[in-house]
Amino acid sequence: MKISVIGTGYVGLIQSVGLSEFGYNVVGIDIDESKIKQLNRGECPLYEEGVEELLNKHVGKNLRFTTSYDEIKDSDVIFLCVGTPQDEEGNADLRFIYSATESIRKKLDGNYKVIVIKSTVPIGTNRKIKEMLKDCNVDVVSNPEFLREGLALNDFLNPDRIVLGFENLNNPRPIEIMKEAYSYFSDKNVPFIITDWESSELIKYAANSFLATKISFINELSKLADVVGGDIKTISRAMGFDERIGNKFLNAGIGYGGSCFPKDVKALIKQFENNNIEPKLIRATDEVNEEQIYWFLNKIKKYYNNLNGKTFAILGLAFKPNTDDLRESRGIKLIELLLEEGAIVKCFDYVEKARENTINRYKFDKSKAFYGYNLYLFEDIYKTVENVDGIIITTEYSNLNEEDWNKIGNLVRNKVVFDGRNILDKNKIKNLGFKYFGVGRN
Template sequence: MKVIVVGAGYVGLVAAACLSQSGHQVVCVDKNIKKIEALNNGIIPIYEENLESIVRESLGNNNLQFSSKIFVSSDIDMIIIAVGTPTLPDGRVDLSQVYNVFREIVNVVDHPIIVVMKSTVPPGVGEKVKKVFLNKSKVPISYISNPEFLREGQAVWDWYNPDRIVIGGDDRESIKKVLKLYSDIDAPRCIMDITSAEMVKYASNAFLATKISFINEIANLCELVGADILPVAKAVGLDKRIGGQFLKAGLGYGGSCFPKDTRGLDFVSTINGHTFNLLKSVIEVNFKQRIYAVRKLINHLGTINGKKVGVLGIAFKPNTDDTRESPAIDIIKMLVDEGADVVAYDPVVGSEQCPLPEEITLTNNYEVATKHAHALVICTEWPEILNIDWEEVAGHMRDPKVILDGRNCLSKSLLVELGFKYLGIGR
């Protein structure tokens, strides 16, 4: 099929690349002209495993093109919307990019077409869009909700190996055509109405965020009673009713999805007259987890004013350069406020991707961050961090050589043996 994907961010670019690799003819549209020029030259603006090779291959066989404008020729089967839907300060979801795309579509479409919503939008938006925009179109436009469940850093793998494919719509023929996009993918098909499909995305992310905040609360309690969260979480996760995924204590969730979607669902709940107390607690626990980590470091150093603290890992998780809502960013800002001399390390993230205070040094060399440091905070479990020569690091750090392992990813026994003061989460 011939498809237009609007949006060349994490979701749109992966969708465009993978669809083109599956044999569809795809044009990916983004208003950022510099980004489009780079993409047409095979230069990928984000770090995502295997994505660059797919884009370059699809460019080479002409299955994929990039453009800064939406051109809907008569042979285009569908338009996929994958633009950003950020959260506003009051918790509302900013749908301005979505609405702008629909205004443009209604103006340029001259034949019946299917519009597929990949962007995460609150439940009820699809029906609103149909009434406000699509009903004014001169030609029939069918609306399908098709939420994505891609994990940053593993998005390409997730595209081809999804747990389920969710399709929300009220036109059977349109649903059948959208399913053809995934004819080469073996996964359960979940067909439902539009609003229910929108709710699936929010409910899924809210539940996963709840698991993370829950295990962090258990970890904090473990420290108070003298238990160790690692064997506790492992044993709890072996219960098939619970499962072990997302039961890893640490600094809390970050990224572009969980923080945005939990706040967005909380706002949707409130505006519809429902007080989602559980979700409010999940959000609060996640924020406090960063404060808890900094307080823990201060308690063991006495004061961090004037002391060098190396923060290892800036991306919100490994295998991505995304720093949105990263725990590391919050922790760094709190450390600076307390007077610490902070040097941050990440093997991938550069200063152009990271909104850090001006006084912070950001390096891609871990030795710069660890040398003469009084303490280190592990914020991202990058392989490059796990494989650091800790004996060498111990030799050039200053006492008391504290390591706050915010991801419980290092060997406590090894570090203690090397003379470090080891602090984990829930240990």
């Protein structure tokens, strides 16, 4: 089976290397020339465990990358994995999806193909794509992706389920082709959900928004715990033992970020509104998330009275551990809020590519900065904390507990930690003489 993958970002690149590992001939297509050159050299443009190894195993053999859509002519299946970011009003911006569809349409030559939409798209998009391709010999299949950044390859190889949405469930041809393409998963007894386009599209938004709602629920509760006194970590742990609730996505913190939850929640709200239905719960999920970082910032402000001229160490730039993705990162957001308050920020992330992305974002050359030269980046956690008035944890790095907090205590100007991810062993930190402020946990 020959396969094309359009878009070689987090989803498309994992799909490309994963399918080449299954033995298929795969061509990855992207409009970003420099990314394509990098990939053909076997260099992985993003930080994701195991991907560079698989890339090097297959590139130049059964996997190659190009900017030319000509290559789709030989493919049996074409996966569309381009970005669907948020537009100015909060809708999913479908520009990239439609322009990629148009590029495919121009190259179709009458031979039958299955076009698979892996990008997260609002309800009705698969139908619209089929409409754009109505004169072509194709079937359009919805196949939303559920991988988690930081664990992407593992999630690709071990999915909880495969969701496939079809135009007509009585038409066996695209169903059989998808089952063949994904036979690796059926051999592993991964459940297949075979459904219609609309259900498949909505499943993806429902899953992400539900997880986001769990996070916003515990974040809202953390505010009450903050005020009345209570430890939200103990509360969520106790809740999580109830298997109807479960312990995942129940850690209070400074809010969810990343390339999916914020935009998918907002896009679902828009889909409700576009259909004249009030999205009460999902809107609240979004609002709680937007406010959470200000609740935390206020805690910091209350402690210092005035942040102007104060120096902080921000530990964590990526939106979550083991990724380089800064999109909607709460750490980045907090840096910008602190700089607006006149603070000096020294920042750090364990992932080198996350640090590189931060340098590129602010266009500073390591120790120069923007906002009046008040932002500094370090490769070493101990240099980051030197002479700071407070340490702020913004990414959920559990290995922070393994750092030498005695040494950190000797380096800082003021022994205060604001743990925005409730990740530290607070008793250990307090016993070392630090003041500790978590989220719903002091």
